[in-house]
Amino acid sequence: MQTGSPLGVVLAGAVNYQIAGVWLAADPRDSWRYVFLAGLLPVLVALGVRLFLRESAHWTASDARTRPSTPRELFGPRMRAATLSGVFAAVIAVLAWWACNAFIPLLGRTLATEDAASAGLLPAAARQLAASWQAHASNAFNLGGLLGAFAAAPLAKRLGRRPMFIAYFLFSALALFATFGPVLAPQTRLSMLFFVGAGVYGIFGAFTFYLPELFPARLRATGAGFCYNIGRVFAASGPFVIGLVTAAAGGSSGALMRVMCWLALVPLGAALLARFVLLETRGRTLPV
Numbered sequence: 001m002q003t004g005s006p007l008g009v010v011l012a013g014a015v016n017y018q019i020a021g022v023w024l025a026a027d028p029r030d031s032w033r034y035v036f037l038a039g040l041l042p043v044l045v046a047l048g049v050r051l052f053l054r055e056s057a058h059w060t061a062s063d064a065r066t067r068p069s070t071p072r073e074l075f076g077p078r079m080r081a082a083t084l085s086g087v088f089a090a091v092i093a094v095l096a097w098w099a100c101n102a103f104i105p106l107l108g109r110t111l112a113t114e115d116a117a118s119a120g121l122l123p124a125a126a127r128q129l130a131a132s133w134q135a136h137a138s139n140a141f142n143l144g145g146l147l148g149a150f151a152a153a154p155l156a157k158r159l160g161r162r163p164m165f166i167a168y169f170l171f172s173a174l175a176l177f178a179t180f181g182p183v184l185a186p187q188t189r190l191s192m193l194f195f196v197g198a199g200v201y202g203i204f205g206a207f208t209f210y211l212p213e214l215f216p217a218r219l220r221a222t223g224a225g226f227c228y229n230i231g232r233v234f235a236a237s238g239p240f241v242i243g244l245v246t247a248a249a250g251g252s253s254g255a256l257m258r259v260m261c262w263l264a265l266v267p268l269g270a271a272l273l274a275r276f277v278l279l280e281t282r283g284r285t286l287p288v
Contacts, residue, residue: 006145021131082214085279086227092270094231099238108137144194148202169271172199176264213281
Protein backbone atom coordinates (compact mmCIF):
# COMPACT_ATOMS: atom_id res chain seq x y z
CA MET A 1 0.00 0.00 0.00
CA GLN A 2 2.89 2.39 0.71
CA THR A 3 3.84 2.24 -2.98
CA GLY A 4 0.66 4.19 -3.64
CA SER A 5 2.22 7.24 -1.98
CA PRO A 6 4.78 8.12 -4.70
CA LEU A 7 2.25 7.18 -7.39
CA GLY A 8 -0.26 9.55 -5.83
CA VAL A 9 2.31 12.35 -5.69
CA VAL A 10 3.18 11.77 -9.36
CA LEU A 11 -0.50 12.06 -10.26
CA ALA A 12 -0.86 15.15 -8.06
CA GLY A 13 2.13 16.73 -9.78
CA ALA A 14 0.61 16.00 -13.18
CA VAL A 15 -2.70 17.53 -12.10
CA ASN A 16 -0.93 20.59 -10.70
CA TYR A 17 1.11 21.07 -13.88
CA GLN A 18 -1.90 20.63 -16.17
CA ILE A 19 -4.18 22.97 -14.20
CA ALA A 20 -1.77 25.60 -12.87
CA GLY A 21 0.95 25.33 -15.48
CA VAL A 22 -1.09 24.91 -18.68
CA TRP A 23 -4.86 25.51 -18.44
CA LEU A 24 -4.71 28.40 -15.94
CA ALA A 25 -1.08 29.53 -16.35
CA ALA A 26 -2.22 33.09 -16.92
CA ASP A 27 -4.14 33.17 -13.62
CA PRO A 28 -1.63 32.19 -10.89
CA ARG A 29 -3.70 33.97 -8.21
CA ASP A 30 -6.59 31.51 -8.50
CA SER A 31 -5.21 28.45 -10.31
CA TRP A 32 -4.10 26.81 -7.05
CA ARG A 33 -7.73 26.81 -5.89
CA TYR A 34 -8.72 24.50 -8.73
CA VAL A 35 -5.73 22.24 -7.97
CA PHE A 36 -7.02 21.87 -4.40
CA LEU A 37 -10.53 21.24 -5.70
CA ALA A 38 -9.21 18.29 -7.75
CA GLY A 39 -7.89 16.86 -4.48
CA LEU A 40 -11.47 15.94 -3.54
CA LEU A 41 -11.45 13.05 -6.02
CA PRO A 42 -9.61 10.62 -3.67
CA VAL A 43 -12.49 11.05 -1.21
CA LEU A 44 -14.43 8.61 -3.40
CA VAL A 45 -11.69 6.01 -2.95
CA ALA A 46 -11.64 6.60 0.82
CA LEU A 47 -15.40 6.12 0.91
CA GLY A 48 -15.04 2.78 -0.89
CA VAL A 49 -12.38 1.65 1.58
CA ARG A 50 -14.58 2.62 4.50
CA LEU A 51 -17.53 0.68 3.11
CA PHE A 52 -15.87 -2.51 1.87
CA LEU A 53 -12.54 -3.08 3.70
CA ARG A 54 -12.86 -5.35 6.72
CA GLU A 55 -10.50 -5.93 9.65
CA SER A 56 -8.56 -9.21 9.66
CA ALA A 57 -10.04 -12.13 11.61
CA HIS A 58 -6.80 -12.47 13.61
CA TRP A 59 -6.93 -8.86 14.77
CA THR A 60 -10.67 -9.05 15.52
CA ALA A 61 -10.22 -12.15 17.65
CA SER A 62 -7.24 -10.64 19.47
CA ASP A 63 -9.11 -7.39 20.10
CA ALA A 64 -12.12 -9.23 21.52
CA ARG A 65 -10.18 -11.17 24.15
CA THR A 66 -7.64 -8.58 25.30
CA ARG A 67 -7.75 -5.16 26.88
CA PRO A 68 -7.17 -2.11 24.66
CA SER A 69 -3.52 -1.32 24.00
CA THR A 70 -1.87 1.88 25.22
CA PRO A 71 1.25 3.69 24.01
CA ARG A 72 2.83 3.12 27.44
CA GLU A 73 3.15 -0.60 26.66
CA LEU A 74 5.51 0.21 23.79
CA PHE A 75 8.16 1.21 26.31
CA GLY A 76 7.87 -1.84 28.57
CA PRO A 77 10.82 -4.25 28.86
CA ARG A 78 9.46 -6.62 26.18
CA MET A 79 8.68 -3.95 23.59
CA ARG A 80 11.34 -1.29 24.18
CA ALA A 81 13.88 -2.61 21.66
CA ALA A 82 11.20 -3.11 18.99
CA THR A 83 9.88 0.41 19.52
CA LEU A 84 13.37 1.91 19.33
CA SER A 85 14.03 -0.03 16.12
CA GLY A 86 10.84 1.19 14.48
CA VAL A 87 11.28 4.79 15.63
CA PHE A 88 14.89 4.88 14.41
CA ALA A 89 14.02 3.65 10.91
CA ALA A 90 10.99 5.92 10.60
CA VAL A 91 12.66 9.08 11.92
CA ILE A 92 15.59 8.79 9.50
CA ALA A 93 13.33 8.00 6.54
CA VAL A 94 10.76 10.73 7.22
CA LEU A 95 13.42 13.33 8.05
CA ALA A 96 15.32 12.70 4.81
CA TRP A 97 12.12 12.58 2.75
CA TRP A 98 10.69 15.82 4.07
CA ALA A 99 14.03 17.61 3.75
CA CYS A 100 14.16 16.60 0.07
CA ASN A 101 10.51 16.79 -0.90
CA ALA A 102 9.96 20.24 0.56
CA PHE A 103 12.69 21.79 -1.61
CA ILE A 104 12.76 19.77 -4.83
CA PRO A 105 10.02 21.88 -6.52
CA LEU A 106 11.87 25.00 -5.34
CA LEU A 107 15.11 23.66 -6.82
CA GLY A 108 13.47 23.08 -10.21
CA ARG A 109 11.91 26.54 -10.19
CA THR A 110 15.12 28.29 -9.04
CA LEU A 111 17.27 26.55 -11.65
CA ALA A 112 14.74 27.47 -14.35
CA THR A 113 14.59 31.11 -13.21
CA GLU A 114 18.37 31.41 -13.30
CA ASP A 115 18.55 29.72 -16.71
CA ALA A 116 15.78 31.94 -18.10
CA ALA A 117 17.54 35.05 -16.83
CA SER A 118 20.83 34.06 -18.46
CA ALA A 119 19.02 33.28 -21.74
CA GLY A 120 17.04 36.53 -21.68
CA LEU A 121 13.64 34.85 -21.90
CA LEU A 122 10.45 36.89 -21.75
CA PRO A 123 8.43 36.64 -18.49
CA ALA A 124 5.76 34.37 -20.00
CA ALA A 125 8.39 31.98 -21.37
CA ALA A 126 10.27 32.07 -18.07
CA ARG A 127 7.12 31.10 -16.16
CA GLN A 128 6.48 28.23 -18.56
CA LEU A 129 10.07 27.02 -18.19
CA ALA A 130 9.82 27.20 -14.38
CA ALA A 131 6.60 25.17 -14.38
CA SER A 132 8.15 22.58 -16.71
CA TRP A 133 11.37 22.16 -14.71
CA GLN A 134 9.46 22.09 -11.43
CA ALA A 135 7.33 19.24 -12.78
CA HIS A 136 10.45 17.49 -14.11
CA ALA A 137 12.09 17.63 -10.68
CA SER A 138 9.04 16.37 -8.80
CA ASN A 139 8.25 13.61 -11.30
CA ALA A 140 11.83 12.32 -11.36
CA PHE A 141 11.91 12.15 -7.54
CA ASN A 142 8.51 10.49 -7.25
CA LEU A 143 8.99 7.98 -10.08
CA GLY A 144 12.26 6.94 -8.47
CA GLY A 145 10.40 6.57 -5.20
CA LEU A 146 7.79 4.37 -6.83
CA LEU A 147 10.37 1.94 -8.24
CA GLY A 148 12.37 2.07 -5.01
CA ALA A 149 9.26 1.15 -3.03
CA PHE A 150 8.58 -1.82 -5.32
CA ALA A 151 12.14 -3.03 -4.64
CA ALA A 152 11.68 -3.12 -0.84
CA ALA A 153 9.95 -6.52 -0.56
CA PRO A 154 12.36 -8.50 -2.80
CA LEU A 155 15.37 -6.84 -1.13
CA ALA A 156 14.04 -7.68 2.32
CA LYS A 157 13.42 -11.27 1.29
CA ARG A 158 16.87 -11.68 -0.22
CA LEU A 159 19.02 -9.66 2.20
CA GLY A 160 17.01 -9.53 5.43
CA ARG A 161 15.39 -6.48 7.01
CA ARG A 162 18.42 -4.87 8.64
CA PRO A 163 20.71 -5.20 5.57
CA MET A 164 17.88 -3.88 3.42
CA PHE A 165 17.60 -0.71 5.51
CA ILE A 166 21.38 -0.29 5.47
CA ALA A 167 21.33 -0.63 1.67
CA TYR A 168 18.64 2.04 1.38
CA PHE A 169 20.52 4.40 3.72
CA LEU A 170 23.80 3.98 1.84
CA PHE A 171 22.13 4.35 -1.55
CA SER A 172 20.34 7.51 -0.36
CA ALA A 173 23.59 9.05 0.86
CA LEU A 174 25.38 8.19 -2.39
CA ALA A 175 22.51 9.55 -4.52
CA LEU A 176 22.45 12.83 -2.57
CA PHE A 177 26.21 13.27 -2.88
CA ALA A 178 26.15 12.44 -6.62
CA THR A 179 23.18 14.70 -7.36
CA PHE A 180 24.11 17.81 -5.40
CA GLY A 181 27.89 17.56 -5.06
CA PRO A 182 29.45 17.72 -8.56
CA VAL A 183 28.95 20.38 -11.22
CA LEU A 184 26.15 19.20 -13.54
CA ALA A 185 23.95 20.70 -16.24
CA PRO A 186 20.62 21.82 -14.70
CA GLN A 187 18.45 19.28 -16.51
CA THR A 188 20.91 16.49 -15.75
CA ARG A 189 20.72 17.38 -12.07
CA LEU A 190 16.94 17.31 -12.17
CA SER A 191 17.00 13.87 -13.83
CA MET A 192 19.38 12.62 -11.12
CA LEU A 193 16.59 13.20 -8.61
CA PHE A 194 15.21 9.88 -9.84
CA PHE A 195 17.99 8.12 -7.90
CA VAL A 196 17.48 10.32 -4.85
CA GLY A 197 13.82 9.32 -4.86
CA ALA A 198 14.65 5.62 -5.26
CA GLY A 199 16.55 5.73 -1.98
CA VAL A 200 14.98 8.49 0.12
CA TYR A 201 11.40 7.75 -0.94
CA GLY A 202 11.70 4.07 -1.85
CA ILE A 203 12.57 3.09 1.72
CA PHE A 204 8.96 3.71 2.72
CA GLY A 205 7.96 0.54 0.89
CA ALA A 206 9.54 -1.39 3.77
CA PHE A 207 7.41 0.05 6.55
CA THR A 208 4.22 -1.76 5.59
CA PHE A 209 5.79 -5.11 6.50
CA TYR A 210 8.65 -4.19 8.87
CA LEU A 211 6.74 -2.18 11.47
CA PRO A 212 3.92 -4.77 11.89
CA GLU A 213 6.56 -7.52 12.28
CA LEU A 214 7.91 -5.79 15.38
CA PHE A 215 4.75 -5.93 17.49
CA PRO A 216 2.15 -8.48 18.67
CA ALA A 217 -1.32 -8.33 17.12
CA ARG A 218 -2.93 -6.34 19.93
CA LEU A 219 -0.16 -3.70 19.78
CA ARG A 220 0.45 -3.78 16.04
CA ALA A 221 -1.60 -0.75 15.02
CA THR A 222 -0.49 1.25 18.07
CA GLY A 223 3.19 0.38 17.61
CA ALA A 224 3.34 0.87 13.86
CA GLY A 225 1.36 4.10 14.06
CA PHE A 226 3.51 5.50 16.87
CA CYS A 227 6.82 4.65 15.19
CA TYR A 228 5.85 6.00 11.80
CA ASN A 229 4.16 9.18 12.98
CA ILE A 230 6.65 10.15 15.67
CA GLY A 231 9.03 10.56 12.75
CA ARG A 232 6.94 13.48 11.58
CA VAL A 233 7.65 15.36 14.81
CA PHE A 234 11.39 15.11 14.30
CA ALA A 235 11.10 15.56 10.53
CA ALA A 236 9.60 19.01 11.00
CA SER A 237 13.11 20.23 11.74
CA GLY A 238 14.41 19.12 8.33
CA PRO A 239 12.71 21.65 6.02
CA PHE A 240 13.06 24.36 8.67
CA VAL A 241 16.83 23.92 9.04
CA ILE A 242 17.46 23.54 5.30
CA GLY A 243 15.34 26.59 4.53
CA LEU A 244 17.02 28.64 7.25
CA VAL A 245 20.54 27.72 6.17
CA THR A 246 19.76 28.20 2.48
CA ALA A 247 18.24 31.63 3.11
CA ALA A 248 21.25 32.62 5.22
CA ALA A 249 23.52 31.53 2.36
CA GLY A 250 21.72 33.72 -0.17
CA GLY A 251 18.80 31.59 -1.31
CA SER A 252 20.34 30.69 -4.68
CA SER A 253 20.20 27.25 -6.27
CA GLY A 254 23.89 26.81 -5.44
CA ALA A 255 23.24 27.44 -1.75
CA LEU A 256 20.32 25.01 -1.72
CA MET A 257 22.39 22.30 -3.43
CA ARG A 258 25.23 22.66 -0.94
CA VAL A 259 22.81 22.19 1.95
CA MET A 260 21.17 19.18 0.25
CA CYS A 261 24.62 17.66 -0.23
CA TRP A 262 25.26 17.90 3.51
CA LEU A 263 21.90 16.19 4.09
CA ALA A 264 23.54 12.98 2.83
CA LEU A 265 25.25 12.70 6.22
CA VAL A 266 21.87 11.82 7.80
CA PRO A 267 21.31 8.48 5.98
CA LEU A 268 25.05 7.80 6.02
CA GLY A 269 25.13 8.10 9.80
CA ALA A 270 22.01 5.94 10.03
CA ALA A 271 23.71 3.20 7.99
CA LEU A 272 26.59 3.16 10.48
CA LEU A 273 24.24 2.91 13.48
CA ALA A 274 21.71 0.50 11.99
CA ARG A 275 23.43 -2.74 13.01
CA PHE A 276 23.25 -1.64 16.65
CA VAL A 277 19.66 -0.34 16.64
CA LEU A 278 17.55 -2.15 14.06
CA LEU A 279 16.07 -5.54 14.89
CA GLU A 280 16.18 -8.31 12.29
CA THR A 281 12.75 -9.87 11.82
CA ARG A 282 13.29 -12.14 8.79
CA GLY A 283 12.37 -15.72 9.63
CA ARG A 284 11.11 -14.77 13.08
CA THR A 285 7.65 -15.90 14.19
CA LEU A 286 5.35 -12.92 14.51
CA PRO A 287 4.81 -11.99 18.17
CA VAL A 288 1.32 -12.76 19.45
